[in-house]
Structure formats: structure tokens, C-alpha cells
Amino acid sequence: MKHSIFIVEDDPNIRDIVSTYLKKEGYxxxxxxNAEDAWELTKEHAPNMWILDIMLPGMDGYELCKKIRQQSEVPIIIISAKDEEVDKILGLELGSDDYLTKPFSPRELVARVKRLFKRVDTSNTSNEQQDSDYYELGELKLYVDGRRVFWKGDEVEVTTKEFDMLHILIRNQNRAFAREELLALIWGEDYFGSDRAVDDLIKRLRKKIDGLPVETVWGYGYRLSSINEESE
Known part of the structure; x- marks a missing residue:
């Protein structure tokens, strides 16, 4: 079955070039x-991935990213002429999986698309093979089958990368991970972004799971501590 991708880009040249390269790969x-038309068109038939420009007429790409994340965890790649770190961090905070600055190579975009789909497909295969995988740490419960997270009995909606982070940390309780190591494990060895993405991911998890026993190892990275597993 072909993966489907929705491109939202107001520059027709970029839109056509990206589309041509992706179609050659079989997508x-x-x-x-514009975001409004894209949102309406995909209400019935949602794509497997979104590629969003930020500077769109009307609703911008950030707002569309936020709306997508309220209903779906499919991969999102942001493409933008904005190359400031704050713009990239904002995109990640809203739930995007990758951020590519214009001008970019269409081949690089295709490579990132393939990498994200490979990660999703591998994760789904792993879930099918490991139906009984289950982790528990105090009030935190994580089910690999279905990629579901529960905190104090309530299910928590998490993104793909948020789940991946929790999965890594809960499987290695009390082990400290360097930011660079987490970046490679979650985003891939070929990710070119800043390790600030790791800090942002932890920040989002702490916000969603109040009391999550993840500790900052200053100047190094993070660990999930079993010391604080007692519920308050």
C-alpha cells in the first residue's frame, strides 16, 4: 500500500518540484x-504524512500543525524560509517531527520522508511482534502494543517522538542519557538539528505528565528515576 503525503505550500514551483520527486519514489x-483547503480536503481521507510551509496565506503552518496534532500522530515535516532556532523550536513544540529550511535539496527532503516512514513502519512491525510489551514505573504505565501511555490511571495523548523518548527512558530506568545520544536514538544519526530538540521534548512530556520522574543531569542529559516512583 502506497504512503500518502499532503503538501501544503503556496509557492507553486516548490510544490510541483517536491511533488515530482515524491511521486518518483512511489508516494x-x-x-x-493554503491550510484551510488542505484541512477540509483531508477530513475524510487523512494522509500518512504532512509537509507544511509556515508562511501561508490565512492560517499559517504552525496553526495547521497544531490542529493536526490534536487529531493525529502522523509524521509532520515543516519547510520554511525561517531559519532562526526559535522558529525550529516552535515547530517542534507544536509537534512537528522535522524542520527543513529553504532553500533545500528535494533529495534531502525525500531522504527525510523515507527515514520518518521507516521509523513508523518499523515501530508498527515491532508492536505486532511484541504484543505483551508493557512497562510500569509507579503511576506511569506504557504499552508498546498500541503505543499508549497512562499516568495515574488516565491515558495521556503523546506524539511519536514523545512516546519514543518515554520508551527509551523507562526501559533504562536510572540510566543517564546524554542529549546527543537521545537525539541520535530518536531523530536518527543523520539529523542535523540542535540538541535543544531533546530539551523541548522533555519539556513537553513534563507538561503533559505532571510529576513525571524524569531528572535533568546538568551539563549532560536526562534519566528516568525509579527513586521518585511513589505517587504523591
Missing amino acids: HVSMAD
């Missing part, structure tokens, strides 16, 4: 030049 591609 089913849909396109729109």
Missing part, C-alpha cells in the same frame, strides 16, 4: 496552496 501526493 501518493496531494497538494494545496
